[in-house]
Amino acid sequence: MADKNREQWGSRIGFILAAAGSAIGLGNIWRFPTVVGQSGGGAFLLVYLIITFLVGIPLMIAELTIGRKGQTNIVGAFKRVAGKNWGIVGALGVAAGFIILSFYSVIAGWGVAYIFKYITGELTNLGAEEVGNVFNELTSAPIVPLFWHAIFMLITIGIVILGIDKGIEKASKLLMPILLVLLILLAIRSVTLDGAMEGVSWYLRPNFAVINRHIILSALGQAFFSFSLGMGAILTYGSYLGKKENIPGSAVYIAVFDIFIAVLAGFIIIPAVFAFGLEPGSGPPLIFITLPAVFGAMPAGNIFGLLFFVLLTIAAVTSAISLLEVVVAYFIDELKWSRKKASALAGLGIFILGIPSSLSMGVLSENLIFGMPFLDFMDYFSSNVLLTLGGFFTAVVVGWVWKTKNAVSEIETSGSKFLLAAPWAFLIKWIMPVVLLVIIIYGLFF
């Protein structure tokens, strides 16, 4: 299965930026502030940070290592390191990629629509209520949001067709640094607003009374979603990695970059929400309703608004290509499809699966699944169940089937010693499977 002519990253920095590009996306800019807002601020932030270090980074190392060893898609890689039957874990990942991209593209599509609304002046100087109307009108319509969903999928498919170094790597190298600069500018603007400090302190000062098992599960799901873990995106990017690459070092860079952007996004959104007397727990539409209202009341707000949604789209595209790549790599490696055919057909299927998510904002809004609209259900189920389970199985496979000593020797083919090999192996083998299972079961069923 592993093939000598397999594509590889053109450079180390290209790989790190592409993997960071996968990690950094709607998860950081849209989902993170939303979850912080709903989970009571500073305490959630603390739980989240602990989870990213104890679970996120070790699992990212594990996924990169399986990928590089396997030199193939997620299903093939699990079969290669753990034996044929474990291919099923990989299949779970392909399914998760399919599902996540289907609703991800719907939300990203709203962002693309907002770019055009800023250009045409439709969002200029509006108050929260008026922006809310614009948002509801956009998202509850049957056809228009599907058009933007289609545009976003077409961009994603186009880049994935171009392949690893020409498409994904080039795009990431150019786009990620621009994103960083724009976010820093917006954060400075936001924390210097009148009254922003109350938000800053709500965001940073933990109130431990709010922590409960649901918050811990949602911090875990958020960490998996944001780090692109548990479904093979990072694994697949690892499979294009050369043997000389230092995996733990790269994982730390990617993770720190990802955490930094999420925390920064919090600094853009939460202080602004407080400065304008809005509600931090108002959920997924937060950035689509409260933020434009904030921009509307700011000098040069139109330009900041336009910049923000351009940047959101950029970040979403570099994540979406990694989601699609998991599915496409599977079709290319296992079914021997051409990259073009795999990208086009998988992309079409994902577009179609996104339709009910889009409609759940309007005509299907009364049809609830487990008490949630279809889109929220897809998000909850894929992040908190599929990804966390994928992480659990990754730890089991590396810890118990492939064995951590084989993983460590794969990591050390780079020529440098993995200094934290012993604590890493202990975490993966003993702590992770137990802790993940407890959080998942307890968070879901009790």
Ligand code: PHE
């Ligand atoms: N990490 C991406 C984001 O934060 C989303 C993603 C999830 C990408 C899972 C790949 C795999 O937007």
